[in-house]
Amino acid sequence: xxxxxxxxxxxxxxxxxxxxxxxxxxxxxxxxxxxxxxxxxxxxxxxxxxxxxxxxxxxxxxxxxxxxxxxxxxxxxxxxxxxxxxxxxxxxxxxxxxxxxxxxxxxxxxxxxxxxxxxxxxxxxxxxxx
Numbered sequence: 001x002x003x004x005x006x007x008x009x010x011x012x013x014x015x016x017x018x019x020x021x022x023x024x025x026x027x028x029x030x031x032x033x034x035x036x037x038x039x040x041x042x043x044x045x046x047x048x049x050x051x052x053x054x055x056x057x058x059x060x061x062x063x064x065x066x067x068x069x070x071x072x073x074x075x076x077x078x079x080x081x082x083x084x085x086x087x088x089x090x091x092x093x094x095x096x097x098x099x100x101x102x103x104x105x106x107x108x109x110x111x112x113x114x115x116x117x118x119x120x121x122x123x124x125x126x127x128x129x130x
Contacts, residue, residue, distance in 0.1 A: 035069075083108040094120045 035041060044050075050061035079088045082102050094104040098118040113120055 079103045081105040081108050083112050092123060094122050096120055 045061070048064070050064065051057040052061055079093060080086065081088055081104055083104060084107070086105065088103060088105050094106070094109040094113065096102040096116060096118045099116075102116070104113060104116075104120065109120065
């Protein structure tokens, strides 16, 4: 450390002959699958009805894209009841393995479940079922 003037000091934090500074490396970031290609982004945008033709729609679509990128690990359960057409807010619901896209909420299953011709299962709507 040496004085340049009365009020300035020059301080060497790392001497140049002690070795080079190692640059920091960021871990590789994992991109969401819809950012992988232009076609995948277009398909996801059209499926979710994202539009960028006006400022208001572009703001909303951008906000929803950021939400999907930040919360990529959160499952998106957008299943509607076949009888009352209300959104089923939990992933564990009644569904039919024979009929495609047939789901019932608990109330409709109690009142309209026996009317369905196939057996209804309670659990996650996937190939295995529970």
